[in-house]
Amino acid sequence: MPAHAADQRHILIVHSYHKGLRWTDTVDAGMLSVISERGSAFETHTEYLDTKRSGDETHYLQMRDMFRHKYRATRLSAVLVSDDDAYNFMLRFRDELFPLVPVIFCGVNYFTDFTDPRMHDIYTGVVEAFDIPQTIRVALKLHPETTRIVIINDRSTTGKANRKIIDTVIPEFSLKVAFDYLEDLTMDELRTKLRQLKPGTVILLMTFNLDRSGEVFNYDESIGLIAEAAPVPIYGVWDFYLGNGIVGGMLTSGRDQGRMAAEMALKIIDGTPVRSIPVVRESPNRFMFDYRQIERFRIPPDRIPPGALIINRPPSFYREHKEKVWAVGAAFMVLSGLVAALLVNIRRRKKSEESLRISEEKFSKVFRSSPDWITISRLSDGRYLDVNEAYLKTTGFTREEVIGKTPFELGIYGDNQDPKRLFDLLRERGSMQLEEMVFRMKSGEPRVVQRSAETIEVGGELLAISIVRDITEEKKAKEAVLASEQRYRAIFENASEA
Known part of the structure; x- marks a missing residue:
């Protein structure tokens, strides 16, 4: 050995x-x-x-x-x-x-x-001190129209012990509601009686593992058959029914019972006298409920006891996407500062243009309504995550055509521009200011633009925030003025020589 x-x-x-x-x-x-x-x-x-x-x-x-x-x-x-x-x-x-x-x-x-x-x-x-009074009280609170409580119980050893305990509890509530037992029945007989129950009735399910014919049902089988037949709310005192058809109640946990007993055993083995470890007469019970049953019977949430455990509750968007919410919030904060700085530069460069005023809390509105293109893309692969309406209106693309694509796949960059160099420079410098470029629209028309860009990190990933101004007409106007000046200068010089 x-x-x-x-x-x-x-x-x-x-x-x-x-x-x-x-x-x-x-x-x-x-x-x-x-x-x-x-x-x-x-x-x-x-x-x-x-x-x-x-x-x-x-x-x-x-x-x-x-x-x-x-x-x-x-x-x-x-x-x-x-x-x-x-x-x-x-x-x-x-x-x-x-x-x-x-x-x-x-x-x-x-x-x-x-x-x-x-x-x-x-x-x-x-x-196992299950709390029937608390379960009945909470059932009556959640269903104030209740006039009758039907108790489902079997004739097993556990069922007989249940009956003795319930009989001591009923007098406390007998003036408020009527009590009836459904016991010593076959499962088919029980289900037939359950289908006949009317509104204003609540079921208290104890145990029904052994029916009158001697057929044995485990807890899952029992609650499954009972819940399928019952048109009214079911309450219980054990957590193994929760999630299988009961609304809830003040529930006893088998795992907690076993854990506490084992802790006592180890103390005794370690040398603590049995006599010095008293019998625990109060189980660590707690209110537990099934959200699906709360919804089914339209129970107002404010009636649920504070601190109750509620299973099957659908997760809130924030709880499910908390990291993303914080990341987007951080991104919007950074973008707000970036847009504000760029708008200051625009005002300084072009005083005649109507000033755009933006505040941190109105960034979304600025993003959507800005006459300049604003794009958000991943620096790793250049794919667009979002673009504003000005981008779509000017380029002629739809949002569905743009999101998830790269500007290279859309053919936006001109033939004489190296897209890899542009992104390498942005990655290296962290920003670009008023770089003049040629973008090609969906129609194939080339447009001259000025692009400013900034990189930010969100959730461990680098994003590129770009603001693009179309200066095609402005550039044409300048070139026309310059050509006119040169023409008049030539005329003047020729006249002087003459």
Whole structure:
């Protein structure tokens, strides 16, 4: 035997029900999440009593004999049990199976204080204290028109324990609403009765894993069949129903139950006396709701208790694209400053042109309404991310033709211009000021322009912001004036010589 195996301590986990039952699986996951933090210090052994499928006396005696044979040579440090059947099994057989081994329970619905004080040296754990009153209160708050609450429950061990607890709760609400039980039915009979429910009714679903005919349903199957037939809101007290058809409620978490029990077990193994770890009688329950059911039954959001967990809520645009929103906001801030600076230069250069006034918060309007072209493109590949209306109007291209394309693909640059050199210069210098170029329109017409550009980094990517002015007519006018001056000068000089 390897040395590390001899040093391992053994923990036995005994579940009341079967593997694959969501409650049992989440309890088991909670236990193992704690134990696994100790690495290879512990070896766990997991057993399932499977009492939802078989729970008669013969079954319990066979399980006892199996445990006695299987673990006769295993020295256990602790036994973890989940739910009432496994807990009662240990109360009955622990002395002959695992004498002096501490037992830590969770998920026990009907816990009573020990009459024998010596039991406090052996047993402790977490009571499954689901909160039916809080679930009923929130259901009545969210559906103030309710006059009747129908309770779905089975006749299993868990169901019988549920019934005892519910019967103590009903008097608190009996003057406000009527209560009816749907239990001891086949699943088909139950679904028929559910389809007949009228508005003003709310369902409180406890457990319905075993119907009158003896057919067994896991939690997913049970809630699926019930939710499909029920035309009214369903509430519950366990989180394994959430997301499968219930509106919500004050819900108990199987994972939390298992986690707390395992933490107690490790404390005991580390040397803390069992007696000094009291039984936890209040589960860490919380309000949980399904957004889809809130929408289905048109529940006003302001009625939902503050701090409640809401699943299936569609993400807000900001939450889903927060980085992009911040990046675009930063880009607009930078662009606002760039446009403001360029407009100052334009005013200085051409005083006769009507001044354009821009403020940081009105950048978008300036971008769209500017008579000059304004383009935003990626410096890495030159592809346009956005262009303003002036660009489209002057060049003759449509927005669909431009976005995602490069100016080279559109054929905008003139034949005598090296596009790679232009982008290399911009990347090297970080900016370009009033560079005269020739752009070709969609029609093929060449236009003389002045281009100013600036680079900015957004989200780790370099963008080029360009403002382009069409100076074709201005240049023609200047050339005409210059030609006229030269013509008159020639006439004057010829006249002087004569």
